[in-house]
Amino acid sequence: xxxxxxxxxxxxxxxxxxxxxxxxxxxxxxxxxxxxxxxxxxxxxxxxxxxxxxxxxxxxxxxxxxxxxxxxxxxxxxxxxxxxxxxxxxxxxxxxxxxxxxxxxxxxxxxxxxxxxxxxxxxxxxxxxxxxxxxxxxxxxxxxxxxxxxxxxxxxxxxxxxxxxxxxxxxxxxxxxxxxxxxxxxxxxxxxxxxxxxxxxxxxxxxxxxxxxxxxxxxxxxxxxxxxxxxxxxxxxxxxxxxxxxxxxxxxxxxxxxxxxxxxxxxxxxxxxxxxxxxxxxxxxxxxxxxxxxxxxxxxxxxxxxxxxxxxxxxxxxxxxxxxxxxxxxxxx
Amino acid sequence: xxxxxxxxxxxxxxxxxxxxxxxxxxxxxxxxxxxxxxxxxxxxxxxxxxxxxxxxxxxxxxxxxxxxxxxxxxxxxxxxxxxxxxxxxxxxxxxxxxxxxxxxxxxxxxxxxxxxxxxxxxxxxxxxxxxxxxxxxxxxxxxxxxxxxxxxxxxxxxxxxxxxxxxxxxxxxxxxxxxxxxxxxxxxxxxxxxxxxxxxxxxxxxxxxxxxxxxxxxxxxxxxxxxxxxxxxxxxxxxxxxxxxxxxxxxxxxxxxxxxxxxxxxxxxxxxxxxxxxxxxxxxxxxxxxxxxxxxxxxxxxxxxxxxxxxxxxxxxxxxxxxxxxxxxxxxx
Numbered sequence: 281x282x283x284x285x286x287x288x289x290x291x292x293x294x295x296x297x298x299x300x301x302x303x304x305x306x307x308x309x310x311x312x313x314x315x316x317x318x319x320x321x322x323x324x325x326x327x328x329x330x331x332x333x334x335x336x337x338x339x340x341x342x343x344x345x346x347x348x349x350x351x352x353x354x355x356x357x358x359x360x361x362x363x364x365x366x367x368x369x370x371x372x373x374x375x376x377x378x379x380x381x382x383x384x385x386x387x388x389x390x391x392x393x394x395x396x397x398x399x400x401x402x403x404x405x406x407x408x409x410x411x412x413x414x415x416x417x418x419x420x421x422x423x424x425x426x427x428x429x430x431x432x433x434x435x436x437x438x439x440x441x442x443x444x445x446x447x448x449x450x451x452x453x454x455x456x457x458x459x460x461x462x463x464x465x466x467x468x469x470x471x472x473x474x475x476x477x478x479x480x481x482x483x484x485x486x487x488x489x490x491x492x493x494x495x496x497x498x499x500x501x502x503x504x505x506x507x508x509x510x511x512x513x514x515x516x517x518x519x520x521x522x523x524x525x526x527x528x529x530x531x532x533x534x535x536x537x538x539x540x541x542x543x544x545x546x547x548x549x550x551x552x553x554x555x556x557x558x559x560x561x562x563x564x565x566x567x568x569x570x571x572x573x574x575x576x577x578x579x580x581x582x583x584x585x586x587x588x589x590x591x592x593x594x595x596x597x598x599x600x601x602x603x604x605x606x607x608x609x610x611x612x613x
Numbered sequence: 614x615x616x617x618x619x620x621x622x623x624x625x626x627x628x629x630x631x632x633x634x635x636x637x638x639x640x641x642x643x644x645x646x647x648x649x650x651x652x653x654x655x656x657x658x659x660x661x662x663x664x665x666x667x668x669x670x671x672x673x674x675x676x677x678x679x680x681x682x683x684x685x686x687x688x689x690x691x692x693x694x695x696x697x698x699x700x701x702x703x704x705x706x707x708x709x710x711x712x713x714x715x716x717x718x719x720x721x722x723x724x725x726x727x728x729x730x731x732x733x734x735x736x737x738x739x740x741x742x743x744x745x746x747x748x749x750x751x752x753x754x755x756x757x758x759x760x761x762x763x764x765x766x767x768x769x770x771x772x773x774x775x776x777x778x779x780x781x782x783x784x785x786x787x788x789x790x791x792x793x794x795x796x797x798x799x800x801x802x803x804x805x806x807x808x809x810x811x812x813x814x815x816x817x818x819x820x821x822x823x824x825x826x827x828x829x830x831x832x833x834x835x836x837x838x839x840x841x842x843x844x845x846x847x848x849x850x851x852x853x854x855x856x857x858x859x860x861x862x863x864x865x866x867x868x869x870x871x872x873x874x875x876x877x878x879x880x881x882x883x884x885x886x887x888x889x890x891x892x893x894x895x896x897x898x899x900x901x902x903x904x905x906x907x908x909x910x911x912x913x914x915x916x917x918x919x920x921x922x923x924x925x926x927x928x929x930x931x932x933x934x935x936x937x938x939x940x941x942x943x944x945x946x
């Protein structure tokens with residue numbers, strides 16, 4: 281019996297998830313929800329960019345769609361922010377359906393959103409279903425992979441992670457989120473109001489600290505613009521010299537006054553060399569590198585889909601990648 | 614309250630585990646068992662190479678030692694082979710104590726030792742405790758890390774793993790296990806009777822296949838000698854040109870006639886460049902590399918110690934690294 285999946289949120293990531301679900305025999309899309317009037321009422325297959333129609337109309341009424349579709353799991357891809365998604369999560373959990381979400385703040389909410397995390401945990405336990413938020417970052421490259429690497433260590437002194445991405449390969453919304461095309465003044469304003477930034481470094485630092493049993497003094501999360509030195513074009517944008525082509529962002533966890541966890545993220549149009557790098561200082565010292573990096577959009581959708589069977593099989597409550605079984609590809613059979 | 618650890622087997626790995634337990638505040642050594650007359654009756658601290666005595670005498674009687682020490686977990690490091698350890702496992706489980714073992718064949722026994730694995734699972738469930746076997750390889754570098762990497766993929770076609778180790782950095786017993794110092798004739802004889810080989814490639818191939826939901830036609834595990842071209846010396850051995858300085862071993866899992874999983878291991882004295890490399894062919898293609906590699910002996914002991922809290926907290930039965938929570942360093946607090 282295939283696992284019945286309802287898609288809540290059909291932006292680029294939600295649509296990518298629907299396309300992956302379509303290719304895996306053990307999963308079946310049974311409904312779609314979105315608030316975008318351009319999507320509501322259309323066939324889910326068309327909205328998600330599938331090669332075929334599914335005979336399922338995208339609905340704007342989540343409660344009704346959940347009742348009609350009776351999914352085994354909801355894939356929830358709407359917003360980075362817990363305050364935005366809280367009522368959506370409540371609606372889904374009222375239908376007693378497990379959730380895999382891409383809400384970045386929910387990936388490891390215990391540091392910045394304790395109260396809301398407890399609320400979701402209570403709802404999930406009342407509904408007797410599991411909830412997980414995950415994605416490529418936060419949820420994988422800058423937290424789960426480094427944590428898995430520490431398993432080979434008898435002592436860990438410091439964790440240093442770098443992720444450099446050429447944002448030309450990412451979706452338009454991502455390029456906007458990192459401020460591509462802005463002036464430095466516009467960038468500063470948007471960085472201050474939070475509309476330009478990567479959401480998740482604080483969550484990743486907190487996840488690593490908890491995995492290692494470290495109590496942190498504080499976590500900092502600082503952002504600066506990367507300026508184009510020549511004209512750089514993506515499929516969606518062209519950025520002239522002197523304008524912002526992306527972000528450089530650093531999340532640091534301080535322990536006993538020292539920077540014990542350093543997460544360095546560069547995401548800009550035209551980064552010459554994409555990679556993931558993890559350095560564990562300790563015994564033994566370990567350095568891991570993924571040349572070319574992990575492409576963000578396909579990997580986020582993949583991690584979400586690959587997490588579905590683990591969430592469906594998990595104990596009721598709000599989970600994190602820390603307490604679920606070893607992440608792995610799920611073939612859908 | 615510290616977790617009380619009894620050490621069953623005090624060879625190089627068992628002793629390394631005891632030394633690591635000694636440095637972690639949340640763990641406490643409460644007893645040692647070994648059959649070696651040179652160890653029995655001596656203080657566990659002396660036998661394990663600690664800087665201080667523990668006031669605990671190494672015993673040759675496991676059942677008695679278990680009864681006296683009342684450990685929360687047994688770290689079991691005696692043999693690679695299930696048939697050798699089966700009575701030891703039975704004795705430990707009769708005392709209703711969870712086990713973390715380094716028995717390579719037990720790391721993923723479902724392919725080659727189904728009956729014995731079911732037996733251990735029954736014993737563990739009757740005792741209401743968990744059992745896990747793990748280590749750096751099998752248990753981590755050539756299976757767990759590649760599997761964790763596939764979580765970022767929407768499709769996996771092939772998994773290729775290479776591990777190259779300079780065996781000069783390993784313990785004497787390891788150097789003997791890989792045939793260092795033998796003639797090619799001696800090597801062939803010992804490879805045939807199984808006394809020279811790395812135990813675990815078949816187990817790692819089977820673990821990867823199960824994680825990916827792949828049914829394999831067959832698994833091959835082939836070994837050849839690496840010959841010294843110049844004289845190579847380790848702390849323990851000197852190998853003249855023309856003699857064996859280690860092994861080259863290949864484990865391959867065939868799926869629909871194709872080699873879908875390839876594990877390539879080189880472990881010899883004087884390997885110029887140690888590394889771990891994982892290539893996932895699929896979408897996306899991913900290549901991970903750990904330059905310098907993961908040093909085997911300290912990492913095996915570390916992975917064992919880091920697994921202790923996960924095993925103590927797990928449901929009764931025989932587990933594998935696939936179903937326990939994300940591996941991570943355990944600070945012992």
